[in-house]
Amino acid sequence: MAKKAIPPQRGFFPQPAYLMGCFQEDGRPNFTLVTWTTFCSAEPPMLMFTSGNASLKNTPMRILETGVFSANLVTVPMVEQADFCGMTSGHKVDKCSAAGLSWVRGAVLDVPILEDSPWAFECMVVKTVKIGNGTVFFGEIKSIFADERIPDPSYGKVDLLVLDPVIYAPTRYYSVGGQIYTVGESLKKYPFKAQTL
Numbered sequence: 001m002a003k004k005a006i007p008p009q010r011g012f013f014p015q016p017a018y019l020m021g022c023f024q025e026d027g028r029p030n031f032t033l034v035t036w037t038t039f040c041s042a043e044p045p046m047l048m049f050t051s052g053n054a055s056l057k058n059t060p061m062r063i064l065e066t067g068v069f070s071a072n073l074v075t076v077p078m079v080e081q082a083d084f085c086g087m088t089s090g091h092k093v094d095k096c097s098a099a100g101l102s103w104v105r106g107a108v109l110d111v112p113i114l115e116d117s118p119w120a121f122e123c124m125v126v127k128t129v130k131i132g133n134g135t136v137f138f139g140e141i142k143s144i145f146a147d148e149r150i151p152d153p154s155y156g157k158v159d160l161l162v163l164d165p166v167i168y169a170p171t172r173y174y175s176v177g178g179q180i181y182t183v184g185e186s187l188k189k190y191p192f193k194a195q196t197l
């Protein structure tokens with residue numbers, strides 16, 4: 001494959017889409033669209049996300065103040081509301097009222113959970129790191145709200161196609177095409193024992 005070097009930029013990376021939620025000072029919930037996010041520890045389970053120019057945004061600043069947040073998976077039917085939450089700020093807009101977002105309170109933390117999201121993490125901030133113009137939030141997962149219709153929510157059993165998540169890559173939203181392979185299948189072709197660290 002012929003390649004060419006291009007200048008460094010943050011242009012392309014397939015990303016998941018989550019709506020991070022927290023409560024405003026007056027008790028109203030606010031959600032913001034975040035796509036720079038992934039797991040960072042298995043034991044205890046933790047996730048991380050990055051906020052660029054966090055001091056300008058309502059959600060990261062409130063998360064710093066409250067020390068808790070929810071991370072709600074964005075699915076295909078939610079894409080319009082999610083985009084709206086990424087294009088407006090809780091500083092100026094009551095996003096839940098404007099976009100008709102329904103929410104419930106978390107089971108173990110004081111965070112808002114989106115009713116329409118089939119998979120939502122309740123997280124407690126354990127660390128933040130400033131790097132470049134970003135602030136990385138490390139959140140310990142204290143509870144997960146999983147849609148009752150997911151047959152088996154345990155590790156490795158969830159079928160992504162059932163959740164129907166949105167995938168983002170600048171500047172478009174995509175749906176998942178389909179499963180193409182299974183973890184460990186390569187060892188049937190290449191005769192090595194699995195050597196995981």
Ligand SMILES: Cc1cc2nc3c(=O)[nH]c(=O)nc-3n(C[C@H](O)[C@H](O)[C@H](O)COP(=O)(O)O)c2cc1C
Pocket residue numbers: 030031032033034035036037050051052056057058059060083085086087088089090091168
């Ligand atoms: C597709 C998309 C992805 C985004 N990803 C992030 C992200 O990963 N981190 C972040 O801090 N902001 C991200 N944003 C920007 C925030 O969602 C946006 O600044 C929002 O208005 C902040 O709202 P708030 O002030 O209510 O927190 C994204 C926006 C869009 C449209």
